[in-house]
Amino acid sequence: MFTGYSSLLLLLVSQGLAYTWPDTKVDHLEALLYQQQQYHGSLVGSDVRFCFLTTFDLDKLRAISGRLTAAEWIRVAYHDMATADVEAGTGGLDASISFETDRGENEGPAFNSTMKQLYLSHSAKSSMADLIAMSAVLAVGSCSDGKVWLDYRGGRIDATEAGPLGVPEPHQGLDKHTEIFRKQGFNQEEMIGLVACGHSVGGVHGSIFPKIVPVVDEPGNEASLHPFDSTAVTFDNHVAVEFTQNSTQNALAFGHNKTTRSDHRIFTADGGNLISRMAQDNDFYLATCKNLLERMIDTVPKNVELSGVIEPIATKPDYINIVVNEDGTLFVSGEIRTIQDKAIDRGSRQVVVHLKAADKKISAATTRNGESLPFHENRPSFDWWGFNATIPIAQGLSFDVEIIDDGDSKLETNGGKGFPLQTDIIPQTSKSCSSTTVKGPSTINVTAAVGVSYPSHQIRAVTDLIKILDEANFDSVILSVDIPHAQQNSLVPRIEPTPVDMKKTRVLEGTGYSLYSGSLDFGAAFQGLLSYDVIGRRALGHSISEFNSFDSLRRCS
Template identity: 50%
Template sequence: MYVPYKMRYSLSTHVRKRSSPPTRATMVRTSGPDTMLLLTLAAVASGPVAAYSWPDPKIDLLESILYQQNGYRQYGLAFGVSPCTNMANMQETGRDDSAEWFRTAYHDMATADVQTGIGGIDASIGFETDRPENKGKAFNETLSFILAFQSARSSMADVIALGGLFSVGSCSNGEVIIPFRGGRIDALEAGPTGVPQPEEDLDTHTAAFARQGFNVSEMIGLVACGHSIGGVHGENFPEIVDVVDDINNQASRQDFDETFDNFDNSVAKQFVANTTQNPLAFGHNETTRSDFRIFNADGGELIRKMAESQQFFWDTCTTLLERMINTVPKGVKLTDVIEPIPVRPNNLFITVNPNGTQTISGEVRILEDGVTSANRQVLIHLKSRDGKNISSNPVVATTQNGLQVVGYYKNLPSFTSYTFTTTVPTTVGVSAFDVQLKDGNTDITNTNGGGGFPFQDALITQAESTCVGLEFFSTKSNNTLNISVAVRDDMEFDTVQLWVPKPVNMIGTFSTRFEPTSTELSKTESLNGTGYSIYSGSYWFTVDSVGPMKTFDLFASGPNGVVYNNFTRWADFNVCQ
């Protein structure tokens, strides 16, 4: 079984020769994956895995959401299904997020046609919630919860896949850890119909799963895995489950097995033992006994194996569910499996001071290996603007209680963050740093592939004088960013711009699209004796409710080159007073 081991890179930039302003790829509708075999993955690039170098815009944010679940600088997506019985909508009993998040991921994938390359996990489910094949509140309520984690670098489709992954991880207490790859692209419209329905016959189900890329045996396994948690809601399917008057079960849910909140093989064991309460196996409506027909499609061979061995059940589900979330439209190229990054910076800032110095601060997140001593030293070796070591004495980074992050369930990594701050003359500047880890007899220096962790000082947000505002009216919100940027005078920039991936609401779905927008920043102050000037500006937009994760980029160009300061979160700044 696969067992794996936050991030902001506000000052991770690239300096290049003069070129046009940055472009942002717009979201496009694409088509679906090639046919898959049991142990193969759709749309996964082949070839050697490149060594990680920070920052990597394709995976860094997703790695944060995936692994920084609970604790310091946590991303709260996994909280929605932790514990497995959690339900964000406390107004109705008889429901839980874990089963509904998993159902959302499957229904989004279920219309895929691997031969034509149309469909897969692409967030088209948001446009399809009014279809009879997508009954219930689960889909819209799932999307409205996870919307906060959609961003310019984490598509709604990626977040839907993460939601399914977290559901299974939480409900199995980490026994099923699905390897995750990012890079899914959001659809801008509804996809085809074709989610399998309980009243359909076996031939229809077999054809539907074949269209998705799964043979008969895989169909049986996938259904058993999916029906290990949750149940059928009578309020949505009264023809399958009776509607009951029960304050503790307002959704009139009948569970698939006796351990509806535990991702285990009970659904298989109880079916084989003929003691099942699964309404899709032995419900009063024979027409809708789809699980009975599917589980017996191979004469009952696979479901018996899944019933006999909990580990076989988990291993089978790990393989099939990885394939499920990796079923994506044709042309979508997923990343390599996102592993926890051993050493990575967070929240790097430079503040230009009136006395001709600049305060350099940040954090380093260290992956724990379980054997670290309390005497570990984390040393930061800063490099000057010209690439030389600033001092023979490294900056000491320190930690304390409260700077740890852990997972909500077993088999997940834990991290400790170490903070540092120092001051250097503005004439010296900073361009990068290495991280030295000393622990007992171990002394390792991480150079980020040889060039150090980038930390440019030509185009830097001034955190203390930057703020954000959020004002609600009706069902919408005004989002305002007032930004202050220190710009190095010797770069002689002709233009300094703020770029914002503006969230734009789409009709018929909770998901948003991002529209690249820019505004010029104006020089408002010269900081005499520092070699810097301050550029300022504001940007605002209106979006339904709170909306997705808000970020911004900075861009400047001139005769001495182009500088990008990419992907800074609005949430990392104080609220405007």
């Protein structure tokens, strides 16, 4: 019923037919989601690696007992989505929650805490809305020990202001709750299921809701948690089982305050039919939750187009760097990520990169650099293979990846076209630098090699080559820096591209390339992932070297 390792590999086969590298809408989010720890680990899910009742408070810089990060992440995702009006096509999961944390319907530290935990992964290619959706995937995956993995799509756009009120509150009646969920796109049965799924882990905090549950004074429960069920750190159907058996400790079902027994009103809205079915069959419960929670995180404004489901990519290049040498060659380095397969002997596996430069083919052996591991079962592990080679400058550079296991060879060709190397605009990282400070200014200086390579026999002279490459191909070359801007009443910055003209500084004689440089000083207190693009503009269409990380640059002196 749920994705295991064997069926995962089958999914990869079909998924690989549709995916072509690079895909900037998918690649970064895929890495954040699946490279969970160790080599090149994103660590986005590190706060929910263990589903237990302690949260590290970034404000107090210490662990707080009686809080469950995974439950908070699920709660934040729902509260963010709750502004949706599906008929109007507005609201939904759009990170507007960052502007709404002072509302009575969003009581407690979970909201700002979640933003701070996800903040380090915020970037131009990973919106806070996408990260909130991802956090729900990781939270459910953690507390189910990998049994439930929500299908994840990317492409959400962050709101720039608060959405309307709309989160259901415990004191409201059934009619009000039914109408709120209807507006969000869920009928009565789906409302029952979504609440039962959302309340599988965690509970009600006396420190936040003293009118619903009493405040306790326990060293191991600083947040005064009253769990929804006896398995508060496991995503399972016990919230339904214990409700139907009248053995529940869920204060929203049988608490002393009758006004706030919202779970009881919701669970019995259909005469107790669905909650009984969920109680009788844990597999049915988990399958129902997977469907409803996926719909929850995919509820977005009508102007947002989500990607397809992001599956782990079987063979994926990354960290590609190209240096234009003055002797007319290119030094290419990078890494190839391959998915591990339990059926093969990884110790004897070989990976070879076959580079194609015009009529020349150059093979580069690789060295295994490390592995990325998941936090939980039923998720893939990856090996990383480093390579480098010096190749002649030519048009249409690409490479294939050969994977050899026990003498059997498989050639990965990226859908038959090879893995392309961009050669018209190449950031020269060794000639570039950046520096960032918590309190500005921050600086970036970028030098890029600009030109389109042609076979040497087509060019009569070096001067003709340079004229063709520079003046004729691009009207201008732009450095575009993705700069975070603070927003009033929100912990989440707005990331906007800021363009700067790059100037030609030098002709690399005999190569067909010229160097262009640009710099920008900006003040930004940002701990997320800073990035820049280099764009060649021309009437026939632009060319772009996209989403280059500040982290790949040396520090400016």
